[in-house]
Amino acid sequence: MFPTPPSIWTDLARIRAQAPLIHNITNFVVMNNTANALLALGASPAMVHAPEEVEDFVAISSALVVNIGTLDATFVAGMKLAMRRAKDLGKPVVFDPVGVGATAYRNRVSQELLTQATPDIIRGNASEIMALAGLNAQTKGVDSTVGSDAAVEAARRLSKAWGGVVVVSGATDYIVQGDQTATIGNGHPLMAKVTGMGCTATALTGAFAAINADYFRAATHAMAVMGIAGELAAEKQAAPGSLQLNFLDCLYQLTESAIQSRLNLSER
Template structure:
């Protein structure tokens, strides 16, 4: 059950986000990495959103204008993608389009940080979603990473999230064994999930795409981000109960996102509000 002794309204709102999303069917523009682009598109469709993998430099400014939200994932950026990501973020700022930034491998590849800095300085970012290692790195704290993967235990993760959220005036989410989400004032810790999510490629990217989908339909980005991450974790738990091999798990994960209900979120979500 959702732990919400003093924050029942927050938890009730989390349960409502999914219904809002499926009614509104947000158009989610994705500039994401080539390894997981198909996974992101499929999980968005199953969740109830409309994905658009629009990344051409000559198209992104205008497309961002008509989108419900923009998801930027810096995992495998080419030079054109890099410039397109910055231009799309600028368009989002001009056109009031919510943006989710996924700083993939920022702790391992220095070039990523110059791109992230440009996006934050020139454009708009509503949510920064990364693994614990990436978020701690962006906050200037010590972290343990291996390439795109976090090896960090999670100690001090919430403090890093709060510092980063206050610095950029946005919501920050760090995913790991526990997931930490904050807007710098309010915070939530999600204790759902399964280790099997670490055995498939793209789980983090799919979560980022879902965060963009919910951001596109709900004004409170803390609540929308909590809903997206909790949705992924609950679908992962259910998929793992059905099959415990990674290939089959990936297929079932998409199925379970499709069948996810508000009732399941309310009944099985484990959230600590702070």
């Protein structure tokens, strides 16, 4: 239950006014997209992964976003140091377990990172969240049930075990914290035809977490803005090359009235 109606616009205006510095340790495929999306949102992005400097960089940043898409030993070393340092300094940590469940290495690294520092927000698609929940409740193995109901249950287990917010993104986005769930119906199927849209959602979540310490709200607001900008872009031109460009334009130009008229959010 929200005590008051969600104030997405207030948060977005705050990001645009403050331009919080978001420290990303992310994958090679999406670095350009997510930097541009953070800029279009109004935040200030930086991509910094070297173990020699991530701790110093976390210290001057307002949030840390860690994404394991193209992980390797150098990046993993940087992720561990950065996550621990962010927790020590009380800075929000957002984690995107790209492809967890696909290889033993991804599973092991995800587990090590979660042990290193509990993320405040985890965002993944249904299978990633189920794989991650499976790692956590190891006696159960990775849950073989499919569909969003199972993924939301996995998110709830993860949230209760780790204490943070878990986002399951897809045609419908679910934001889960303990017994609380927000559901967002914004977005467009064509977004799945542009690489890194999930990673972009994670990066934007970092920006909202930087300016709103209620991380359940921050994650919900980020996913709403992502979905609304995505559907505005897809309505401009229903093709994936154009969508990538129009998404940035729509995100940059997003207005309070567009958010109000399009928001498809329910809570329980």
